[in-house]
Amino acid sequence: MIQTIIFDLGGVLIDWNPEYLYRKLFTDETEMRHFLENVCTPDWNEEQDGGRTIREATDYLLAKHPEHAENIRAFYNRWPEMLGGAIAGTVAIFKELKETGKYQFYALTNWSAETFPVALEQFDFLGWFDGIVVSGTEKDRKPFASFYQTLLNRYQVHPEEAIFIDDNLRNIRAAEALGIASIPFTTPEALRADLQARGIL
Incomplete structure (x- = not known):
């Protein structure tokens, strides 16, 4: 029973969906999807779910993808907008x-x-x-x-x-x-x- x-x-x-935020930041749907599939990826996000700090996660991506710095920082600076x-x-x-x-x-x-x-x-x-x-x-x-x-x-x-x-x-x-x-x-x-x-x- x-x-x-x-x-x-x-x-x-x-x-919860990151696209709610990133549709405000990208004018091109293809570019947004590329960013979420290759930069702020689900696998990257799962590491925070597993205990990695936001600072560590952000620093990791900033070092790897400096050209996307503004949008990487937005992931957690504007996280409530994903709800x-x-x-x-x-x-x-x-x-x-x-x-x-x-x-x-x-x-x-x-x-x-x-x-x-x-x-x-x-x-x-x-x-x-x-x-x-x-x-x-x-x-x-x-x-x-x-x-x-x-x-x-x-x-x-x-x-x-x-x-x-x-x-x-x-x-x-x-x-x-x-x-x-x-x-x-x-x-x-x-x-x-x-x-x-x-x-x-």
Whole structure:
């Protein structure tokens, strides 16, 4: 029986996308995509999720791509502009589940420890969780099994009694390898249908 629901945050409950910022900085879509695919890349960002400091990350790219200095600095100087807001449909599902009083709720998120306080200030629903495990704080991240294990151990969660919701299939597979039933997130509507099919909602 499911007793614990574990949410990813970015892409599931919170709309975060660097393009929201960089569309303001680039007039050419192709140039913007080239920058995000070759300079401020997802792999580079994941290192901050794993505990690298913003200063170290910025200095690294400035040394490697000095011609992009202004746009590199903008990544964290204007980071809040990458937040598109809450994903309302998922927040509504979270609220319904919370109101049943049946489950414990945790967040397992790949997020820089230095930017996560911005999210805490902006999104009230983060206060609904019984616990939040932030990769940048732990200096560990999805999809590494040790990061999932941190949550399981800290909150005495049994894998067979939990379900995990994430928009990244790599992270879903890692959870399933630990015996945690998982739902790949695509849309709030699909999530609702899946939870209803499982008798959770």
